[in-house]
Amino acid sequence: MKLDLARDDSIPLYMQIVHRVSHLIERGVLTPGTRLPTVRRMAQEQGLGRMTVQTAYAELQAQGWIESVVGRGTFVAERPQAQALPQAISPRVEVPGSLAALLETQAPMARLVLGQAAPAEETFPVKNFKACLNAALSKVSHLAYGSVLGEESLRARMSRLLITRGLAVPPESVVISSGAQQAIELAIRTLTTPDQSVAVEAPVYPGVLEVLASRRQRILEVPVEEQGLSLVQLEKLMLRDRPALLYTVPTFQNPTGTVTSLEHRKALLRMAEEYDFYILEDDVYGHLAFDEPAPPCLKSLDESGRVIYLTSFSKTLMPALRLGAVVASPRQLAAFTQKKQTADLVSSSLMQAALAEFLRRGYYDLHLQRVKELYRERRDSACQTVDDVLPEVRYWVPRGGLSMWLQLPAESDEAALFLQARKRGLVVARGEPFFARPQPRGFLRLSFAAVSRPKFRQAANTLAELLKEQRRALHRGLSSN
Amino acid sequence: MKLDLARDDSIPLYMQIVHRVSHLIERGVLTPGTRLPTVRRMAQEQGLGRMTVQTAYAELQAQGWIESVVGRGTFVAERPQAQALPQAISPRVEVPGSLAALLETQAPMARLVLGQAAPAEETFPVKNFKACLNAALSKVSHLAYGSVLGEESLRARMSRLLITRGLAVPPESVVISSGAQQAIELAIRTLTTPDQSVAVEAPVYPGVLEVLASRRQRILEVPVEEQGLSLVQLEKLMLRDRPALLYTVPTFQNPTGTVTSLEHRKALLRMAEEYDFYILEDDVYGHLAFDEPAPPCLKSLDESGRVIYLTSFSKTLMPALRLGAVVASPRQLAAFTQKKQTADLVSSSLMQAALAEFLRRGYYDLHLQRVKELYRERRDSACQTVDDVLPEVRYWVPRGGLSMWLQLPAESDEAALFLQARKRGLVVARGEPFFARPQPRGFLRLSFAAVSRPKFRQAANTLAELLKEQRRALHRGLSSN
Numbered sequence: 001m002k003l004d005l006a007r008d009d010s011i012p013l014y015m016q017i018v019h020r021v022s023h024l025i026e027r028g029v030l031t032p033g034t035r036l037p038t039v040r041r042m043a044q045e046q047g048l049g050r051m052t053v054q055t056a057y058a059e060l061q062a063q064g065w066i067e068s069v070v071g072r073g074t075f076v077a078e079r080p081q082a083q084a085l086p087q088a089i090s091p092r093v094e095v096p097g098s099l100a101a102l103l104e105t106q107a108p109m110a111r112l113v114l115g116q117a118a119p120a121e122e123t124f125p126v127k128n129f130k131a132c133l134n135a136a137l138s139k140v141s142h143l144a145y146g147s148v149l150g151e152e153s154l155r156a157r158m159s160r161l162l163i164t165r166g167l168a169v170p171p172e173s174v175v176i177s178s179g180a181q182q183a184i185e186l187a188i189r190t191l192t193t194p195d196q197s198v199a200v201e202a203p204v205y206p207g208v209l210e211v212l213a214s215r216r217q218r219i220l221e222v223p224v225e226e227q228g229l230s231l232v233q234l235e236k237l238m239l240r241d242r243p244a245l246l247y248t249v250p251t252f253q254n255p256t257g258t259v260t261s262l263e264h265r266k267a268l269l270r271m272a273e274e275y276d277f278y279i280l281e282d283d284v285y286g287h288l289a290f291d292e293p294a295p296p297c298l299k300s301l302d303e304s305g306r307v308i309y310l311t312s313f314s315k316t317l318m319p320a321l322r323l324g325a326v327v328a329s330p331r332q333l334a335a336f337t338q339k340k341q342t343a344d345l346v347s348s349s350l351m352q353a354a355l356a357e358f359l360r361r362g363y364y365d366l367h368l369q370r371v372k373e374l375y376r377e378r379r380d381s382a383c384q385t386v387d388d389v390l391p392e393v394r395y396w397v398p399r400g401g402l403s404m405w406l407q408l409p410a411e412s413d414e415a416a417l418f419l420q421a422r423k424r425g426l427v428v429a430r431g432e433p434f435f436a437r438p439q440p441r442g443f444l445r446l447s448f449a450a451v452s453r454p455k456f457r458q459a460a461n462t463l464a465e466l467l468k469e470q471r472r473a474l475h476r477g478l479s480s481n
Numbered sequence: 482m483k484l485d486l487a488r489d490d491s492i493p494l495y496m497q498i499v500h501r502v503s504h505l506i507e508r509g510v511l512t513p514g515t516r517l518p519t520v521r522r523m524a525q526e527q528g529l530g531r532m533t534v535q536t537a538y539a540e541l542q543a544q545g546w547i548e549s550v551v552g553r554g555t556f557v558a559e560r561p562q563a564q565a566l567p568q569a570i571s572p573r574v575e576v577p578g579s580l581a582a583l584l585e586t587q588a589p590m591a592r593l594v595l596g597q598a599a600p601a602e603e604t605f606p607v608k609n610f611k612a613c614l615n616a617a618l619s620k621v622s623h624l625a626y627g628s629v630l631g632e633e634s635l636r637a638r639m640s641r642l643l644i645t646r647g648l649a650v651p652p653e654s655v656v657i658s659s660g661a662q663q664a665i666e667l668a669i670r671t672l673t674t675p676d677q678s679v680a681v682e683a684p685v686y687p688g689v690l691e692v693l694a695s696r697r698q699r700i701l702e703v704p705v706e707e708q709g710l711s712l713v714q715l716e717k718l719m720l721r722d723r724p725a726l727l728y729t730v731p732t733f734q735n736p737t738g739t740v741t742s743l744e745h746r747k748a749l750l751r752m753a754e755e756y757d758f759y760i761l762e763d764d765v766y767g768h769l770a771f772d773e774p775a776p777p778c779l780k781s782l783d784e785s786g787r788v789i790y791l792t793s794f795s796k797t798l799m800p801a802l803r804l805g806a807v808v809a810s811p812r813q814l815a816a817f818t819q820k821k822q823t824a825d826l827v828s829s830s831l832m833q834a835a836l837a838e839f840l841r842r843g844y845y846d847l848h849l850q851r852v853k854e855l856y857r858e859r860r861d862s863a864c865q866t867v868d869d870v871l872p873e874v875r876y877w878v879p880r881g882g883l884s885m886w887l888q889l890p891a892e893s894d895e896a897a898l899f900l901q902a903r904k905r906g907l908v909v910a911r912g913e914p915f916f917a918r919p920q921p922r923g924f925l926r927l928s929f930a931a932v933s934r935p936k937f938r939q940a941a942n943t944l945a946e947l948l949k950e951q952r953r954a955l956h957r958g959l960s961s962n
Contacts, residue, residue: 121621130618137611140602143799178659178803181826210823318624320831322659342691343824345662350801351829 001037003046012267013048017056018232022065025076034076036066055263059232062225111425112459114446117254117315117402123371124318128363129354136353146349148341150176150325153356158325161359165286166296167309167327175333177324177340178347180284180312185211186339187308188245190332191278192217196244199237201229203405203434203443205254205282208247212436219436222246224253226396228260231267238275245278251294252285255405255434255445257398262295269298272306283311284324285401287368290376294400305329308336313355315402316368321351375402375449382448382456389460390467402449403429408442412470417444420466426459482518484527493748494529498537499713503546506557515557517547536744540713543706592906593940595927598735598796598883604852605799609844610835617834627830629822631657631806634837639806642840646767647777648790648808656814658805658821659828661765661793666692667820668789669726671813672759673698677725680718682710684886684915684924686735686763689728693917700917703727705734707877709741712748719756726759732775733766736886736915736926738879743776750779753787764792765805766882768849771857775881786810789817794836796883797849802832856883856930863929863937870941871948883930884910889923893951898925901947907940 003020005013024030036042039057043050057074060066067077136142149155155171162169177183188211192198197218200208204221212219220237222229228250237243248268250260260268272279281298299309305328312324326336358364382404383397394407408414418430431443444463448456484501486494505511517523520538524531538555541547548558617623630636636652643650658664669692673679678699681689685702693700701718703710709731718724729749731741741749753760762779780790786809793805807817839845863885864878875888889895899911912924925944929937 116626118626121625124621124624126618126621126624129624130615133614133618134611137607137614140605140607143605143607143610143801144602145597145599145795145800178825181822182824185824207823207826214820214823314626319626319827320624320829322825322827322829339695341662342688342695343663343666344659344803345688346800346803348801348803348829348832351832 001042001045005046005048012231012270014052014056014059015231015235015267017046017053018059018063021056021060022063022232025065030076032076032078036074036076038073051263058227059225059230062227063230063232112451112455112462113427114448114450114456114459115427115429116450117429117445117447118319118450119315119317119371119402120374120450123367123374125358125363125367128361128367129318129358132357132361132363133350133354135357136350139353142350142353144349146346146352148337148346150174150347151349151352151356154323154352154359155325157356157359161364162311162327165283165294165311166300168300169327173327173330173333175326175328175337175340176347176352177310177312177326178344179314179319179322180282180310180324181207182340182343183310183312183324183326184208184247184280184282186336186343187280187310187326187328188212188215188217188247189339190335191280191308192244197241199234199241199243199246199277200436201248201253202436203255203431204247204436205249206433209433209436218243221436224256224258226258228253228258228264231264231271234268235271235275238271238277242275243277245280246272247280247282248298249282249285250298251283252288252399252401254282254285254401255403255429256396257401257404258396259295259399265295265298265301269301269303269306273304277306279307281307281309283309284315286311287316288372288375288402289400290372290379291399299327305332308332316371317358317364321355323347323351323355371449378448378451378453378456379404381453382446385453385457385460389457389464392467398448403445403447405431406444406446408444409467409471410442411474412442412467414442414444416470417463417466420469421462424462424466426462428459428463482523482526486527486529493712493751495533495537495540496712496716496748498527498534499540499544502537502541503544503713506546511557513557513559517555517557519554532744539708540706540711543708543711544713593932593936593943594908595929595931595937595940596908596910597931598910598926598928599800599931600796600798600852600883601855601931604848604855606839606844606848609842609848610799610839613838613842613844614831614835616838617831620834623831623834625830627827627833629818629827631655631828632830632833632837635804635833635840636806638837638840642845643792643808646764646775646792647781649781650808654808654811654814656807656809656818656821657828657833658791658793658807659825660795660800660803661763661791661805662688663821663824664791664793664805664807665689665728665761665763667817667824668761668791668807668809669693669696669698669728670820671816672761672789673725678722680715680724680727680758681917682729682734683917684736684912685728685917686730687914690914690917699724702917705737705739707739709734709739709745712745712752715749716752716756719752719758723756724758726761727753728761728763729779730763730766731779732764733769733880733882735763735766735882736884736910737877738882738885739877740776740880746776746779746782750782750784750787754785758787760788762788762790764790765796767792768797769853769856769883770881771853771860772880780808786813789813797852798839798845802836804828804832804836852930859929859932859934859937860885862934863927866934866938866941870938870945873948879929884926884928886912887925887927889925890948890952891923892955893923893948895923895925897951898944898947901950902943905943905947907943909940909944 005016039050039053042053066074068074155174158174159171194215194217199220199222201224202221220241220243222234283297299307309327313321392409395404398404414431429445431441486497520531520534523534549555636655639655640652675696675698678701680701680703682705683702701722701724703715764778780788790808794802873890876885879885895912910926912922
């Protein structure tokens with residue numbers, strides 16, 4: 001097979017393979033059922049490493065171009081169903097309150113709330129935090145305005161903490177924000193003008209879509225795959241739409257729980273250089289790895305200052321801290337800080353001092369160990385429960401974070417399911433707000449971290465019953481027509 | 482004197498007098514030195530109340546059209562110097578960091594910080610607040626996300642507290658913000674589009690100018706007088722530029738400490754109706770009245786939903802709470818809340834619960850009594866000190882709030898004074914950032930609340946020395962030329 005790969009091109013080789021092969025299929029040169037060379041053979045033919053070919057085949061398969069049959073080989077798919085290049089949304093239809101809906105826990109008789117990507121309340125280290133808060137209160141200046149950049153003590157602690165995410169930066173490179181949502185809004189305003197388009201993962205945290213919608217900014221969706229966002233789709237967008245910024249959660253993506261592999265991270269950074277765009281890396285789940293350690297954050301691999309990194313303590317510790325942090329170049333931080341002071345002047349110096357003390361005493365490390373163990377168990381049993389009770393639902397096993405993303409069977413009605421569940425006191429997050437283009441697609445996000453094993457099973461049972469009812473109603477409708 | 486006043490016009494009668502008289506002077510009908518009728522006589526002639534004529538004369542005098550000579554009467558000024566209608570600033574030159582400069586307390590060897598409009602740290606009710614914070618920590622849900630609108634307990638307490646500002650609204654009309662700065666930014670974004678111009682007082686809190694500058698929004702300056710902003714100048718702007726919004730601090734204005742009288746408040750609301758604009762009322766100093774009680778807030782007099790009211794606890798209690806509140810119509814609050822969640826999701830529910838408890842226990846009332854007494858004493862001695870040590874400086878006696886606004890002698894260099902003071906460890910706020918058009922004007926804002934009597938005297942002495950040095954240097958320069 002002749003693929004004409006360009007060795008010195010900055011486009012990763014595996015991506016070039018994906019381009020060429022999909023192109024050959026599209027043109028009909030490679031017909032359905034055609035057997036592709038084995039990975040080993042292709043690697044030899046093209047003079048490539050086997051890893052490169054394997055990555056390319058995985059990507060081609062994820063996109064639906066090829067199929068792999070165990071023991072037989074890899075074939076061009078019968079009906080190649082490559083995902084169409086998503087349309088740019090310009091501007092997004094505003095969905096007021098989609099964030100508020102996620103925060104809603106006060107539904108009538110809400111007995112079971114699995115809709116928030118929030119840590120379990122029973123894990124809150126109240127006693128230790130209380131001690132730190134009272135220690136912080138001993139200094140009266142902790143109740144004054146403080147600095148726009150954040151408390152020095154916390155910036156220094158953050159600098160040390162981020163080493164665990166592969167990031168070695170001095171305290172001066174860290175600025176404190178009032179949580180991740182503020183960091184996201186201000187970073188988008190720092191890095192782009194409203195006339196520039198922004199690429200996001202699909203599905204994506206709705207808070208990002210709301211920021212972009214409020215600025216009437218063009219949104220480009222890049223589908224998430226098990227290895228992270230689709231680099232091939234991203235590259236196509238880059239060639240066509242030239243977005244100025246990519247927002248991504250490479251580590252335990254919200255809502256899917258997927259992880260962008262190290263190789264994909266490096267490729268992403270090369271693409272940012274090649275196509276001249278910024279990356280806003282949201283790492284709020286980075287410390288919640290359940291299985292193998294999380295890959296180093298993108299920012300730690302960033303040599304050209306294209307990545308702005310942000311994190312917070314709302315997912316790992318307690319949302320009421322309202323504290324996050326941003327790492328960027330001095331110039332980016334200066335622009336960010338200017339916007340930060342216009343937005344809310346400063347973040348609470350008392351909360352910052354208390355959190356710095358919490359970190360200093362080693363309470364955070366202890367806490368992370370505890371919650372990771374608990375959430376891993378809950379993740380395991382949640383997956384087991386879904387497999388048992390909702391076998392028709394598809395999902396990726398979350399590698400970390402707080403929630404899982406369920407694809408409902410084709411005939412189910414996501415919106416109706418959401419409302420029916422609410423009536424029974426079960427609050428879940430609907431899929432729709434996680435996409436730039438609001439349309440019913442049949443997804444739910446469940447927080448496995450928020451509830452105990454029996455409660456999760458109860459929730460899954462409720463969903464199973466409701467799905468069954470939907471199916472019955474559908475069939476009744478079909479047979480009566 | 483024939484004035485052709487229109488009784489049923491919605492323009493207040495006293496303003497009509499101001500218009501007509503100034504018009505007659507401008508046209509040369511009334512020549513310099515002409516004696517005007519006495520207030521009593523004019524009232525009789527025109528069939529008006531004496532108060533109306535008195536207000537008109539005061540306004541004409543404030544604008545420089547007429548002069549009053551004790552024992553002789555009121556005359557057309559020799560050289561009528563009515564303030565020229567200020568130019569619209571479009572858009573304001575951005576002065577990055579002017580807010581940061583105000584927050585700066587870390588100047589090398591800053592021994593005396595009078596630059597912040599912040600409460601005195603020694604007044605912070607640490608013990609009582611600690612008790613409330615620890616009480617709030619007993620409920621684990623206070624560490625979770627909470628509601629976008631704010632904690633119910635705090636909204637209910639705010640509803641009760643605002644009665645002391647003349648405002649009777651249910652808890653549903655109150656939304657919690659992360660301090661006043663956030664409320665200002667989000668209200669401006671709620672009430673105006675970037676292509677609409679906004680009127681502000683001159684001088685004005687720089688945080689407002691930064692918001693408008695970041696949106697590249699046209700700014701119209703309305704000069705502040707002892708009775709509050711000049712209604713006549715505002716009306717001229719309304720006729721010419723039709724701003725969509727007026728931002729005002731009617732009660733203990735920042736930086737001047739002036740109060741808009743009840744009559745002026747009513748006139749302002751009539752104008753808002755007449756010229757169809759919104760009013761953003763910033764009442765952060767409303768609870769800090771030193772002399773007579775503060776007039777009821779504008780919002781309490783608002784019958785047409787044109788006023789959005791905001792307040793905070795940073796000036797009266799402690800800045801590190803980062804909590805404020807907004808009162809508006811249901812529709813305005815819905816739009817505001819939508820922007821609030823995009824900005825920072827929620828304000829800390831822990832801080833809100835602690836503050837609600839602080840209010841519930843009556844600690845806030847106690848605290849207000851204490852700080853008002855202290856600040857009144859400090860205000861009195863600060864005025865005495867300025868009269869003694871800086872007799873060439875002009876100022877209005879602040880009726881409440883935290884700071885006073887000094888007009889320096891004509892020949893002084895505000896920027897140089899600021900820097901020279903800083904070198905000596907004295908931090909004051911320069912006048913320049915308080916105006917939309919940055920130009921040296923010779924003003925300083927001093928916080929009399931922040932420091933003890935001897936420290937304020939020390940600061941005044943330093944300023945007196947520096948002003949003397951500036952004068953000497955100026956005269957040396959003049960005589961050597």
